[in-house]
Amino acid sequence: MDRLDDLMAFLRVADAGGFSAAERSTGVPKSRLSRRIAALEKELGVRLLQRSSHAFHLTDVGERVRRHARAIADEANAVRATVSEAQAEPSxxxxxxxxxxxxxxxxxxxxxxxxxxxxxxxxxxxxxxxxxxxxxxxxxxxxxxxxxxxxxxxxxxxxxxTGRMVLVGHRSLVERHGAPHSIAELGGFPLIAQVQGESVRPWAFRGPDGHELNYQPQARFVSNNLLALREALLGGAGVAQIPREACIDALRTGALVELLPALEPPAxxxxxxxxxxxxxxxxxxxxxxxxxxxxxxxx
The missing domain is CATH 3.40.190.10 (Periplasmic binding protein-like II)
Structure with a gap:
């Protein structure tokens, strides 16, 4: 159907409840609105509304067409809003x-x-x-x-x-000790861990078979503050498991190195x-x- 303007004219009349009311609300002469709706009815081959000098109502088909026309109008308004926003500046x-x-x-x-x-x-x-x-x-x-x-x-x-933890160490530390190849080899590294209350928080990994593995670090440096853990990492004090977002810049620059990437922690x-x-x-x-x-x- 290539009569969107006619369809919108029908929607205006249907929403207004008559031609005279639509003319008052839109400024479009009711004679023009009437011609557009007549053309739409002719193309569709159905009567969309019934009117007389005293009554105006939509037919059953007209009610259904009105709902579709409303959806089209709403989508058109959404497109306009999207374009306006793209040209606007947030404030x-x-x-x-x-x-x-x-x-x-x-x-x-x-x-x-x-x-x-x-x-x-x-x-x-x-x-x-x-x-x-x-x-x-x-x-x-x-x-x-x-x-x-x-x-x-x-x-x-x-x-x-997705938020996930990563196991990382300072580049200089990895250069001195080499990179661990398994969880068991972490015991040969100085470790940095988070404490919750009086307990050291275990590190969670996901093995190649998908099962979760837990490792209890015997840490040389502990803190209940992840900012402190990150600073200790950047100072080369050891290996730690911290949120990826907390060290993304250091990973990009190479100051920190991700370790055991195959054992990615649960996300x-x-x-x-x-x-x-x-x-x-x-x-x-x-x-x-x-x-x-x-x-x-x-x-």
Missing amino acids: GLIRVSSSLLQGELFLAGWLAEFMGRYPKVTVSLDLSNHYVDMLAERIDLAIRVSAAPLAAADLVARPIG STVYAIYPSRRGLAFAVRTLIDFLEERFRGGA
Whole structure:
């Protein structure tokens, strides 16, 4: 059918409830609207509406055509909005929530990069490991990592990347000791590990057969703060398992070397969580796309 203008004229009349009302709301003369609908009915071979001097109603077919016409109009509006956004510049305040770990290790730096790219954007970053009521606290976007799918009735959880741990050591350390070829050989290296309470957190790996393997490091340096672990790594103090996002720059420059890559640790999913798909601010949508690019390793 090559009569989209006629179809939109029909939709305007149907939505307005008559030709006179459509003329008042659109400014298009009702005689022109009538001609367009007559042409559409002729092409389709069906009557879309019934009217008299006292009544106006859609036929059953007209009601169905109206629903399809509405869907087409909505898609056309979405295309226009997409083009307008592509030509616009993100601006305004974005309230972001994240865990302490994510915020300290990499998210704050990525947000600074985002603001450098879009100078009209301002960001308020709230770091907390506690539950956040996004609606009550007017949070625009939350970043969370979970091994299980996230779901909430009043929130949208969009996967934007994969978070995984990597086993790394400083280049100079690997040059002196050589790279380990198995988990058993890790005992010959100085190790750096995270503590939770009074316990050293075990390292998780996934073997070639897909089964999870746990290794309890006998660490030379321990801390409950991953920033401290990263600094110890960069200082050449040992080998550690830390989030990939926390050391991606050092891996790219070669300062840190990934070890035992065949025993990749189990991965978790990184989610961008926001209140609703409808009415999502352009700046927030742009930030989500930017973070997805970063989590997926984009430059």
